Every structure is written in C-alpha cells, then in structure tokens.
Amino acid sequence: xxxxxxxxxxxxxxxxxxxxxxxxxxxxxxxxxxxxxxxxxxxxxxxxxxxxxxxxxxxxxxxxxxxxxxxxxxxxxxxxxxxxxxxxxxxxxxxxxxxxxxxxxxxxxxxxxxxxxxxxxxxxxxxxxxxxxxxxxxxxxxxxxxxxxxxxxxxxxxxxxxxxxxxxxxxxxxxxxxxxxxxxxxxxxxxxxxxxxxxxxxxxxxxxxxxxxxxxxxxxxxxxxxxxxxxxxxxxxxxxxxxxxxxxxxxxxxxxxxxxxxxxxxxxxxxxxxxxxxxxxxxxxxxxxxxxxxxxxxxxxxxxxxxxxxxxxxxxx
Amino acid sequence: xxxxxxxxxxxxxxxxxxxxxxxxxxxxxxxxxxxxxxxxxxxxxxxxxxxxxxxxxxxxxxxxxxxxxxxxxxxxxxxxxxxxxxxxxxxxxxxxxxxxxxxxxxxxxxxxxxxxxxxxxxxxxxxxxxxxxxxxxxxxxxxxxxxxxxxxxxxxxxxxxxxxxxxxxxxxxxxxxxxxxxxxxxxxxxxxxxxxxxxxxxxxxxxxxxxxxxxxxxxxxxxxxxxxxxxxxxxxxxxxxxxxxxxxxxxxxxxxxxxxxxxxxxxxxxxxxxxxxxxxxxxxxxxxxxxxxxxxxxxxxxxxxxxxxxxxxxxxx
Numbered sequence: 001x002x003x004x005x006x007x008x009x010x011x012x013x014x015x016x017x018x019x020x021x022x023x024x025x026x027x028x029x030x031x032x033x034x035x036x037x038x039x040x041x042x043x044x045x046x047x048x049x050x051x052x053x054x055x056x057x058x059x060x061x062x063x064x065x066x067x068x069x070x071x072x073x074x075x076x077x078x079x080x081x082x083x084x085x086x087x088x089x090x091x092x093x094x095x096x097x098x099x100x101x102x103x104x105x106x107x108x109x110x111x112x113x114x115x116x117x118x119x120x121x122x123x124x125x126x127x128x129x130x131x132x133x134x135x136x137x138x139x140x141x142x143x144x145x146x147x148x149x150x151x152x153x154x155x156x157x158x159x160x161x162x163x164x165x166x167x168x169x170x171x172x173x174x175x176x177x178x179x180x181x182x183x184x185x186x187x188x189x190x191x192x193x194x195x196x197x198x199x200x201x202x203x204x205x206x207x208x209x210x211x212x213x214x215x216x217x218x219x220x221x222x223x224x225x226x227x228x229x230x231x232x233x234x235x236x237x238x239x240x241x242x243x244x245x246x247x248x249x250x251x252x253x254x255x256x257x258x259x260x261x262x263x264x265x266x267x268x269x270x271x272x273x274x275x276x277x278x279x280x281x282x283x284x285x286x287x288x289x290x291x292x293x294x295x296x297x298x299x300x301x302x303x304x305x306x307x308x309x310x311x312x313x314x315x316x317x
Numbered sequence: 318x319x320x321x322x323x324x325x326x327x328x329x330x331x332x333x334x335x336x337x338x339x340x341x342x343x344x345x346x347x348x349x350x351x352x353x354x355x356x357x358x359x360x361x362x363x364x365x366x367x368x369x370x371x372x373x374x375x376x377x378x379x380x381x382x383x384x385x386x387x388x389x390x391x392x393x394x395x396x397x398x399x400x401x402x403x404x405x406x407x408x409x410x411x412x413x414x415x416x417x418x419x420x421x422x423x424x425x426x427x428x429x430x431x432x433x434x435x436x437x438x439x440x441x442x443x444x445x446x447x448x449x450x451x452x453x454x455x456x457x458x459x460x461x462x463x464x465x466x467x468x469x470x471x472x473x474x475x476x477x478x479x480x481x482x483x484x485x486x487x488x489x490x491x492x493x494x495x496x497x498x499x500x501x502x503x504x505x506x507x508x509x510x511x512x513x514x515x516x517x518x519x520x521x522x523x524x525x526x527x528x529x530x531x532x533x534x535x536x537x538x539x540x541x542x543x544x545x546x547x548x549x550x551x552x553x554x555x556x557x558x559x560x561x562x563x564x565x566x567x568x569x570x571x572x573x574x575x576x577x578x579x580x581x582x583x584x585x586x587x588x589x590x591x592x593x594x595x596x597x598x599x600x601x602x603x604x605x606x607x608x609x610x611x612x613x614x615x616x617x618x619x620x621x622x623x624x625x626x627x628x629x630x631x632x633x634x
Contacts, residue, residue, distance in 0.1 A: 001337070002370060003318055020318070022375075025367035027594055050342035054318060055381065058339075062379040065373065167598030265626075273615065274381030277344055278626040298590065309582075309595040 042130025133169025231264030352440035359447025450486025548581030
C-alpha cells in the first residue's frame with residue numbers, strides 16, 4: 001500500500017487528501033484498475049473526526065478497494081475552535097458550498113494519478129458519516145451543477161461519482177430542525193445552532209438556504225445510487241433523515257439500499273474496536289454494515305477476474 | 318497509517334518486514350498500545366504469495382490492530398525459481414529452521430520500535446496461511462527453544478507470541494505424506510516432493526526430520542492459543558492437518574478454536590475479491606472467518622476503553 005498526503009489548497013494544512021493505494025499483484029488483479037472509495041469524516045462541520053477517517057478507509061481497503069480520506073474545510077480550522085451560537089463569528093470556508101467543492105477538487109487530484117495508481121475513475125464511490133454524509137450527498141446532487149463545475153473549471157464528466165455509502169447523515173434540514181425542536185433538549189438545539197453557524201454561516205438560516213443545503217430536496221436523475229444506514233436511537237441526527245433521503249431517491253427512481261438498525265447511538269462508525277472510544281460503541285449487529293455495503297458495492301463493481309483459477313503446472317526446469 | 322519496509326538481513330532484498338502501523342488518535346485509544354498481527358504468507362516455501370500478504374494485513378488493520386508482513390526465506394529467492402524434484406539442488410536458506418528463526422528476527426525488529434509505534438509486545442499475534450501457517454506454528458512450538466533463542470541471542474521473553482490465527486496449514490508431515498499418497502494424484506505428490514526439497518532440503522526427508530518440522534508433534538505448555546481454519550475440500554493440504562493440530566492442542570490443554578468449512582479449495586485467503594484471482598475463490602460462507610477470528614482475538618485482547626463515552630459539552634467560549 002502506498003500512502004500519500006496532498007494539501008488541496010497550497011499552504012493550507014487543514015484541507016488534505018490522504019490516499020491509501022493498494023499494491024497491484026500478478027496474483028490478483030494484475031494491472032487492472034480498481035474502484036476508489038473517498039471518505040469524508042463527520043464532525044458537525046466543526047472538525048473532521050479521526051474515528052471516521054483512517055479506520056473507515058482501511059475497512060474499504062480490506063475489501064480490495066483503493067481508498068482516500070478527505071479532510072475538508074471545517075469551522076475549527078478558522079479562528080475559533082468551536083462555533084458557539086451568539087458568541088463566535090461565521091467562518092466562510094466551512095460554509096456551503098465550500099466543503100462540497102473540495103470533494104470535486106479531491107476527485108480531480110485522484111484523476112491526475114489514476115493511471116499510475118490503477119484507479120478506475122468510473123468507479124469513484126463517496127462514503128461519509130454524519131456531516132461527512134451530508135457533504136457527500138450534497139456533492140452527489142450538485143456534482144454536475146455550475147456551483148461545482150464552474151468553480152473547478154472542469155468538465156462535469158471529470159467529476160461524476162459512481163455511488164455513495166452514507167452513515168447517519170443529515171439530508172433534510174427543515175425536518176431536522178423540527179425533530180430537534182420536538183426532542184426539546186437544550187444541548188441538542190444549541191449544538192444544532194452551532195452546526196448551522198459552521199455550515200450555513202448563521203445560527204438561523206432561512207428556509208431557502210436550508211433547502212439548498214438539503215440533498216433530499218435536490219435529488220434528480222444524475223444523482224448516483226446510494227447505500228444509506230442509520231440507527232433509530234440516534235438522538236443527534238434522527239434516523240428519519242435517512243428515511244427522507246431514501247424517499248427522495250425512490251421518488252426519482254435512483255437505486256438505493258437503506259438499513260435503519262433499531263439500537264445504537266449517533267456516530268458509531270464501524271461500531272467495533274477499530275473506531276470506538278468507549279465499549280458502548282461496540283455493537284456487533286451494527287458492525288455488519290460494512291459487509292452489507294461490500295455486497296452492495298460488489299453488485300455494481302465486481303472485479304473482472306476469470307471464473308476459474310489457472311491450473312498450476314510443475315515447471316519443466 | 319505509517320508503512321515501512323525493513324530488510325532483515327542487510328543487503329538481502331528477499332527477507333523483508335513491512336509494517337502497517339495505525340495512527341493514534343485522542344478520539345480512540347489516545348496513546349494506549351495495541352496488539353500487532355504479524356502475517357506470514359504461504360507459497361509452499363517456494364515463494365511468498367501476494368494474496369496472503371498485504372490484503373491479510375489490511376483486513377487485520379481494519380479491526381484496529383497494527384499489522385506487519387514478513388516475507389521469509391523461500392526457495393525462489395535462491396538460484397532456482399522452483400524446487401523441481403530430482404532436478405534442482407536444495408537451497409539452504411529456505412530449509413528449516415531458517416524460516417521460523419526469521420519470525421523471531423521480525424519480532425525483535427518490531428520490539429525496537431514498540432514505544433514509537435505503540436505496539437503492545439505482550440500481544441504479538443502470528444497469522445499464516447498454508448506454508449506460512451506451518452512457519453507460524455513451528456515458531457509457536459519452538460520460540461523458547463535454543464534453536465531460536467541461541468540463534469538470535471535473545472532472551473526468550475523477548476520472543477513470546479501471544480496467539481496465532483492459522484489458515485489451511487501443514488502441521489503433521491507424516492500424515493500429510495500418507496494422505497497425498499492416498500489421493501494418488503501425480504501432480505500433488507510431485508508438488509509435495511518439491512515442497513520437501515524447499516523446506517527439508519531433500520525430496521525424501523526421514524521420519525525424524527519430518528517429525529521435527531511437524532508442529533503437531535511439538536506442542537507443549539508454552540505453545541500459545543491458536544485459531545485454526547481450513548476447508549474439507551482442500552486437496553493440496555488436507556483439512557485433517559488442522560484437525561490433527563487441534564488434537565495436539567487439546568491433548569496439551571492449549572486453548573484453541575477450530576473451523577473446518579466443508580466447501581472450498583486450497584488457498585482461499587480472505588475468500589473474497591480482495592484476494593481472489595478467480596471468481597471461484599469468492600465464497601461468502603468462508604469469507605466469514607476474519608470476523609470469527611476478530612471475535613476470538615477480542616476475547617483475549619479487548620481494548621482498554623471506558624464503558625461509556627464522555628459527555629460532550631458545548632464549550633463556554
């Protein structure tokens with residue numbers, strides 16, 4: 001495996017693409033290209049969580065896919081560490097459409113190395129968690145829109161994502177706001193205002209802005225297939241978010257798969273020791289999602305290998 | 318992840334240790350040490366198979382363990398590419414006890430970096446496949462024997478393995494010879510003579526030599542616990558090998574777990590796309606073994622994290 005880190009904006013150390021490129025072998029794919037899974041960690045657009053970065057990339061690499069982690073612009077890279085409602089200013093770089101544009105920039109960077117790394121650019125899969133899922137889903141609905149293509153000065157076909165695997169994401173801000181108001185937990189509501197400040201640039205975005213930042217409202221025929229998962233007990237990003245996203249995909253005839261597990265808190269990542277900061281995050285029933293996603297990805301991107309192994313012959317000399 | 322390659326014998330490019338060291342994060346283990354899984358690929362002591370090298374390391378890294386791949390001395394690194402019975406000479410470096418000593422050398426190399434890498438040296442797990450499983454199992458029965466300790470000039474406590482995860486290995490040469498004679502396939506028997514030439518230095522090792530190279534005959538109280546798996550249909554290394562190894566472990570009261578799947582050819586590795594050279598090697602029922610091994614490893618080496626996540630508080634400023 002070859003690991004490299006790229007700074008996507010010259011001197012800025014906060015926006016990086018870390019690539020995990022598998023070794024080719026004559027015993028396996030022998031020079032054929034593979035899909036690449038691009039990981040966007042979550043962290044409420046305040047930070048990029050390590051728990052949803054390298055361990056996720058390695059889980060997909062273990063499936064035989066190249067992987068990469070994008071650390072996109074988040075609030076903590078600005079002048080303040082946290083976006084505190086009513087107390088801290090906005091930070092323009094973490095505000096939409098900044099973070100989603102960086103996914104496009106990451107894809108163009110990967111494209112520059114695709115021949116050397118043996119990456120199949122028709123098989124770029126985005127995977128994100130929580131705010132990272134929001135970012136990936138937004139990219140999936142805006143990738144061919146001038147907001148991205150004009151910004152990057154790139155033909156849209158250079159930027160097409162093939163699929164997305166998204167965990168406990170935010171897809172419908174108006175519904176999110178209503179659900180959190182219903183929960184009525186002061187901490188959650190304030191947390192959400194902080195999120196708003198980081199991502200919308202204001203604690204109280206207007207309806208139009210929220211709809212623009214809600215992938216569930218923006219799905220259309222060029223949106224790629226999605227694998228969505230979440231947990232019913234998530235009280236930070238309600239599971240209804242994934243249901244509403246699935247609903248939008250269904251309405252637009254976009255293929256999808258949806259798994260809402262009943263138990264489990266927000267932010268479980270791989271739901272096992274590789275990503276847990278506490279034992280309560282080790283949940284074997286939820287730790288099945290990577291295999292479910294593996295099967296779903298294989299349906300689309302099965303490796304082109306022969307049916308049967310070549311017969312081995314003892315060499316003559 | 319930090320990847321580094323070490324040459325274990327100065328200029329020799331054939332014996333290498335490639336380390337896959339996970340990044341530490343305050344969000345996960347926060348400075349605590351982890352187990353390391355040391356991978357020995359198979360290849361009949363003729364070569365080291367890529368299919369049983371990096372992909373295996375990455376599968377264990379995805380569980381949250383550090384990993385490393387040892388490419389030990391094999392016949393193809395000598396003057397001839399294959400050991401052809403009756404035609405090619407022996408190559409002393411691939412002959413026992415050479416390859417098993419190199420596992421000890423690898424462990425000492427890891428030990429030198431254990432503080433920097435945060436490796437728990439009491440949790441070194443060997444994993445090997447086919448001939449690699451033979452090599453690991455031999456190390457497990459000889460690690461505290463002068464054949465290794467004197468050669469390395471190291472105290473045995475520097476060399477102790479904590480456990481082993483072994484796939485379709487060779488553990489009992491006399492039984493292997495009998496089973497292959499029974500199968501009566503000329504190719505298999507000749508292949509086995511080639512293996513004998515590579516590992517014993519002669520096509521026809523005597524009984525005493527075979528017993529020395531048979532871990533099932535050498536199990537004793539300092540042999541670590543083992544997780545063994547194989548497939549009943551394997552006609553290269555009969556599944557009985559794993560049964561006989563389990564029998565020896567049982568007799569010596571060494572903890573073990575044994576899984577013999579019914580279907581499946583020799584050399585399945587992860588039994589999925591990450592390691593398959595042909596579709597017939599993708600077998601979902603066998604691809605479950607890494608999770609079974611993950612559960613078994615977790616019983617022994619559970620990460621020391623709190624039960625419950627710290628409550629997140631919105632910062633004051």
